[in-house]
Amino acid sequence: MTPERWGRIKEVFDVALETPEVERGVYIESACGEDAELRGEVERLLAESEKPSLPGTAASILERAAAELAPGDMLSHYSVQAKLGKGGMGAVYRAYDTRLDRQVALKVLPPEHFADPDRKQRLMREARAASALNHPNIVTVYEISSDRGVDFIAMEYVEGHSLAQLIPSEGLPVKRALGYAVEIADALAQSHAAGVIHRDLKPANIMVTGAGRVKLLDFGLARRVRLAGSETATLTMEGGIAGTPAYMSPEQACGKPVDQRTDIWAFGCTLYELLTGRPAFRGETAAETLAKVLEREPNWQALPPATPAKVRDLLQRCLQKDADRRLHDMADARIEMENALPDGIGQRGYEARDALEAIPSGDALPGWPFWKQAFSRRRWLALAAALTAVAAVVAALNIGALRGRLWGGAAAPIINSLAVLPFVSAGGAPDAEYLSAGISESLITGLSRVPRLKVKSRDTVFRYKGQDKDVQVVGRELGVRAVLKGRLVQRGDSLSISAELVDTSDGTLLWRDQYDRKVAGILAIEQEISKEICQQLRLRLTGQEQQRMAASSTRNPEAYRVYLQGRYHWNRRTEESLKKSTEYFRQAIEKDPGYALAWAGLGDSFLMLGAWSYMPPADAYPKARAAATRAIQMEETLAEPHTTLAYLKTLYEWDWAGAEREFRRAIELNPEYGTAHHWYAFYFLTMGSLPQALAEIQRAREVEPLSPVINAEVGYFYSFARRYDQALQESRKALEVDPTFQSAQILGRIYALQGKQTEARAELMQGLQRSQRGSIELALAGSAFAFLGQKEEAQNLLHELLERAQTRYVMPALPALVYGSLGEKDRAFEYFEKALQERSLVASWLRDPLLDPIRSDPRMLRLFQRMGLPAPGESSRIIHGHSPKPPVVAAQRATIRSSPASTSASSTITARCSISIR
Numbered sequence: 001m002t003p004e005r006w007g008r009i010k011e012v013f014d015v016a017l018e019t020p021e022v023e024r025g026v027y028i029e030s031a032c033g034e035d036a037e038l039r040g041e042v043e044r045l046l047a048e049s050e051k052p053s054l055p056g057t058a059a060s061i062l063e064r065a066a067a068e069l070a071p072g073d074m075l076s077h078y079s080v081q082a083k084l085g086k087g088g089m090g091a092v093y094r095a096y097d098t099r100l101d102r103q104v105a106l107k108v109l110p111p112e113h114f115a116d117p118d119r120k121q122r123l124m125r126e127a128r129a130a131s132a133l134n135h136p137n138i139v140t141v142y143e144i145s146s147d148r149g150v151d152f153i154a155m156e157y158v159e160g161h162s163l164a165q166l167i168p169s170e171g172l173p174v175k176r177a178l179g180y181a182v183e184i185a186d187a188l189a190q191s192h193a194a195g196v197i198h199r200d201l202k203p204a205n206i207m208v209t210g211a212g213r214v215k216l217l218d219f220g221l222a223r224r225v226r227l228a229g230s231e232t233a234t235l236t237m238e239g240g241i242a243g244t245p246a247y248m249s250p251e252q253a254c255g256k257p258v259d260q261r262t263d264i265w266a267f268g269c270t271l272y273e274l275l276t277g278r279p280a281f282r283g284e285t286a287a288e289t290l291a292k293v294l295e296r297e298p299n300w301q302a303l304p305p306a307t308p309a310k311v312r313d314l315l316q317r318c319l320q321k322d323a324d325r326r327l328h329d330m331a332d333a334r335i336e337m338e339n340a341l342p343d344g345i346g347q348r349g350y351e352a353r354d355a356l357e358a359i360p361s362g363d364a365l366p367g368w369p370f371w372k373q374a375f376s377r378r379r380w381l382a383l384a385a386a387l388t389a390v391a392a393v394v395a396a397l398n399i400g401a402l403r404g405r406l407w408g409g410a411a412a413p414i415i416n417s418l419a420v421l422p423f424v425s426a427g428g429a430p431d432a433e434y435l436s437a438g439i440s441e442s443l444i445t446g447l448s449r450v451p452r453l454k455v456k457s458r459d460t461v462f463r464y465k466g467q468d469k470d471v472q473v474v475g476r477e478l479g480v481r482a483v484l485k486g487r488l489v490q491r492g493d494s495l496s497i498s499a500e501l502v503d504t505s506d507g508t509l510l511w512r513d514q515y516d517r518k519v520a521g522i523l524a525i526e527q528e529i530s531k532e533i534c535q536q537l538r539l540r541l542t543g544q545e546q547q548r549m550a551a552s553s554t555r556n557p558e559a560y561r562v563y564l565q566g567r568y569h570w571n572r573r574t575e576e577s578l579k580k581s582t583e584y585f586r587q588a589i590e591k592d593p594g595y596a597l598a599w600a601g602l603g604d605s606f607l608m609l610g611a612w613s614y615m616p617p618a619d620a621y622p623k624a625r626a627a628a629t630r631a632i633q634m635e636e637t638l639a640e641p642h643t644t645l646a647y648l649k650t651l652y653e654w655d656w657a658g659a660e661r662e663f664r665r666a667i668e669l670n671p672e673y674g675t676a677h678h679w680y681a682f683y684f685l686t687m688g689s690l691p692q693a694l695a696e697i698q699r700a701r702e703v704e705p706l707s708p709v710i711n712a713e714v715g716y717f718y719s720f721a722r723r724y725d726q727a728l729q730e731s732r733k734a735l736e737v738d739p740t741f742q743s744a745q746i747l748g749r750i751y752a753l754q755g756k757q758t759e760a761r762a763e764l765m766q767g768l769q770r771s772q773r774g775s776i777e778l779a780l781a782g783s784a785f786a787f788l789g790q791k792e793e794a795q796n797l798l799h800e801l802l803e804r805a806q807t808r809y810v811m812p813a814l815p816a817l818v819y820g821s822l823g824e825k826d827r828a829f830e831y832f833e834k835a836l837q838e839r840s841l842v843a844s845w846l847r848d849p850l851l852d853p854i855r856s857d858p859r860m861l862r863l864f865q866r867m868g869l870p871a872p873g874e875s876s877r878i879i880h881g882h883s884p885k886p887p888v889v890a891a892q893r894a895t896i897r898s899s900p901a902s903t904s905a906s907s908t909i910t911a912r913c914s915i916s917i918r
Contacts, residue, residue: 009038010149013045069093069108076147078106078154094157097142103157104142108150133194136470136507137187137214139207158215163203163274171277174306178337180206181271183214185334188267189426190468192260192330199258201266202247203273213507245289246279250321253290261323264330268318271311276302280319294321308340331426335489335496338514415503417454417480418533420444422465423497424487436488437462437571438564439497439526443484445597445640446530448670456480457674458571460704475504478705482510484533493518499529526560554598559591563598570605575614581605596635603628603644610840611651613775613811617840621652639670647679650686652839654867659683674704681717686844688870690721708734712746719746720847724754745780752784753849760788775804779814783850786821794822811840823853832863843867 012031019027024046032039068091073080078095084105085092093106134140140156163180171177184206191198198205200218207215245253249265252258272280280298283289298319303312314336320326327333420443425436441458448455456478464474471483486499500512511532515525554560566584569577582605588598603624610620625648631641646662649655663683666676677700684693697717700710715731718724727750734746745767751760764781782797798818804810816831835841845851846863854860855872864871 009041009045012038012042016042016046075106075108075150075152076145078104080106095154097154104154105139105157107153107155109152133191133196133468134470135187135190135468137183137216138191139215139217156215158207158209158217160207160209160215163206163208163214163270166208167203167274167277169277171273171275171304174275174304174308174311175341177271177274178311178341180208180214180274181267182334182337182341184216184267184270185330185337187214187216188260188263189330189334192263197258197260198263198266199252200244200247201263201270202244203270204244206270211507245283245286245293246281248290248293249323250294251323253293259323260330261326261328264318264327264333265323267330267333268315271318272298272303272315275304275307275311278302310336310340329426331487331489335487335498335514338498338512339516415481416452417456418447418482418484419456419461419474419478419480420447421474421483421485422462423485423499426487426489433568435490435495435561435564437568439488440486441567441571442526442560442564443530446526447533448639448672454480454672457672457704457707460674460706462571463706463708470507471502471504472507480504484529486529495525497525501533554588554592554595556592556595559588559595559598562591563588563595563601566598566601566605570601570608573608573612575609575612578605578609578612578614582609594634596631596638596641599627599631599634600638600641600644603631603641607644607648613809613814613840616809617652617838621648621839624648625653637669639666639673639676642666642669643673643676643679646676646683650679650683651842654839654843654869656683656687656868672703674700674707674710677703678710678713681713682844685717685720685847686869688847688872690717693717694721715750716746719750719753719849722753722849724750745777745784749780749784749850752787755788757788757790760784761790773800775801775810775814778804779817782818783821783848786818786823787850787853791822794818798822811835811842812838813841813845817845817848817851820851820854825854825857825859828854829857829859829863832859836863836866841867843869847872 012028015031016024016028028039028042032042068083069075069080071081075095077099078097081094081096083091083093091108093108095104095106096102097104139158142154142156144151144153146152166172172180184201188198188201198216198218201216205217207217209215247266247269249258249262252262252265269280281289281292281296283292298315300312300316303315314327314333317327318333420440423436423440425433440461444455444458444461447453448457460478471485474483475481481504483502483504484499485502486497489496495516495518497515498512499515501510502508503510513529513532515528554563562584566581566588569584570581572578582602585598585602585605588595589602592598603626606615606620606624606627609615610617610624614620624644628641628644628648631638632645642662643666646659646666649659649662653659660683663676663680666673667680670676677696681693681696681700684690684696694717697710697714701707701714704710711734712731715727715729715734718727718730721727728747731747731750745764748760748764748767751763754760764784768777768781778797778801782794782801785791785797786794798815801810801815801818805815812831812834816828816835819825819828819831822828832841841863846860846869851860861871
């Protein structure tokens, strides 16, 4: 029976059941017409509903009558291929997703799951939470939907066998059991962090793929399962709590509220069974099993002698009957099991070596290809040993061509690109956040100086913070061959850091290690990880290259720790955090005056304080120059201070030849440093070299494909080139990269330049509502409103900007932009003159098409000439190769400034302004 047919039967039956009996015959006659089969099915269901021994609800009748799907049936856009099984949660089918061209598993839910609207809402909420989980050891939920009366869940299709099938009666080898348990614990830790509890964890709900990877099923949905036929099946307790008796926690068995500790109990039961081959609690009936859960201890003597003491202790903590005394964090379980694994044995390594030990003797497992059954276990082991020996010889000789001829493929590609994902902070310690972020950034900085290795920048990889994407997906999105990820747990002054390196082409674990140190030892950990990565990627560094990689570091652990705090606050980009960052960088320099990176960080902090109108230029920029210059004197091969100095020469010194020289040196030192390309694009924009500016901003996007600010500014640069249609197209692409990004101002200005009143106003108002109304944002929105002719809105924003200037520093060029777009020439040039005198005039702003109302004024041409810039239409080549004379600077700075005050402008908003001073 097709879904369409069943949906029609269900529809007629539902209405007939609610129709008074005296009128029911007339309704059925009318609804069914000449379709005798439809009428017969409806009448049969009605007869079932009248039986006194059965519930009379439509849901219960339809559940018993629901027909199975057959191969070829369509459910929404899924083509059913085969039935995989049936249980308390409904039937499961393998299907083909015709839209996305992939295999999926469809779980068709019993109608009782949706009969009650409240229950349906809860189930939908749970399914949405489960679908948000993105972890290599969790089966992904794609959607929960309904089609013609059939409710279903579409999820990732996994080929393999459940752990219940693979566990022999004597249990698995300890290393293999712990390998599976580590992946299970990692998946549970990530789901708990996302607020999702499994509630029915057991070996039958854990799949093992052909590649040996664990996959957990039914996340977030198990609580709704009903008892299905036998007492060994899932049991629903009073209050709607569900579970399988042998794996239910004591509080779950009593119908009490549950949290992540219920999953920790079930994990303990599962690990016990992996090791012993038998359930921790087993009775002949469900009631007897539950009694043992509540009253008895597992047989600890059954654990194999090879079980490490740490694992025995972990099991006892997982299976504490009092939830308050039970282990509280699955992340701790993973760390302890990893520590218990033998040194030098990676997880994938022993899985591959011991994989055949999991295949039971006798009949082959269902679904295994014929060639996997062709040999006896002894022959398989012999073949595995031979292949291992061959592989060792090939690896030792590193003969890629021989490998290609032996296996019919090309030589293995060299891993020369890497992304260091933000390390996950766990444990809730106050310093853990800056430590985890800091060590990630330090690894990026150090490894980016390794020749022949392309390392993605911080701005790109930190877009993944808080996510847990599959590394193969990350590899495709970033175009890298390897990903380093890690986890940091701080307890008091003790640190536990785990790190692993994964090949993104196939998900192979290349290396994993665990480091347990005091907080003061974090510097040594960072250096060890960097060294290990170079070894694992087979990067043979010369002595000079090794010296270069470590040159900017420090041997003072306390200086390193304070430096990490400085970078953490610098990356937040608020006025308060930037000022804090200068304090921390200074402390790092006091502890180690030769610490080049700390000097570079200090230069970056003062550069941002000046560029974002938090400090007057004369206060901020000379300090930025001094710090960056000092960093270069200590370590000339650092790209970061060269970039800082280059942008400083563009923004403040107007040393165009010097700026270009520094940008080129920075990019030569690190071609993958996206900020250098980004700011170099602004240099070309300032010079009026639009083709070069567009090429450089595109290059910046290639280097940092997920940077919201760079993606948005591609559209901004096209607007300066007056290619508005392309500017709109690029700005919309930026929203695809980050829908939460404040691109409204960029879209608003483009619509304004096109004269689209309605669209421009909507985007500009939306941007102001979402923002913190920083000075730069007020000026940009005001100038766009002015260009549209909406003078009232522009003047209101201008008034707000000028009032702010009475209590804190505001760049004089900002009100000048609004006055210029309003066509108030005298006031515009009055403020431009103030900006020129204090050197806060960002030269690229003068080329903004929004200033067209005053473009023809002779005073505009004189501004370009006084700054030593080619005017619009002139060739920029007349400037290259020499520096202009500095303009006359007034004895006193413009009166628009006063003492800087702390603002609440967030880093998110500031970094997203369309003029993009980063």
